[in-house]
Amino acid sequence: xxxxxxxxxxxxxxxxxxxxxxxxxxxxxxxxxxxxxxxxxxxxxxxxxxx
Numbered sequence: 001x002x003x004x005x006x007x008x009x010x011x012x013x014x015x016x017x018x019x020x021x022x023x024x025x026x027x028x029x030x031x032x033x034x035x036x037x038x039x040x041x042x043x044x045x046x047x048x049x050x051x
Contacts, residue, residue, distance in 0.1 A: 016027055 013024065013027065016022075017024060020027065022030075
């Protein structure tokens, strides 16, 4: 199962690489920034709910 998920992730990454015309490191950076932004948004919402 893990091998299948890894192959699927690799295929998706290669597809994005071709579509966006970026290398793996640039794509990883974009994904990381989006994940951080989403995490901070969620944290902000939780703080507002607790206040």
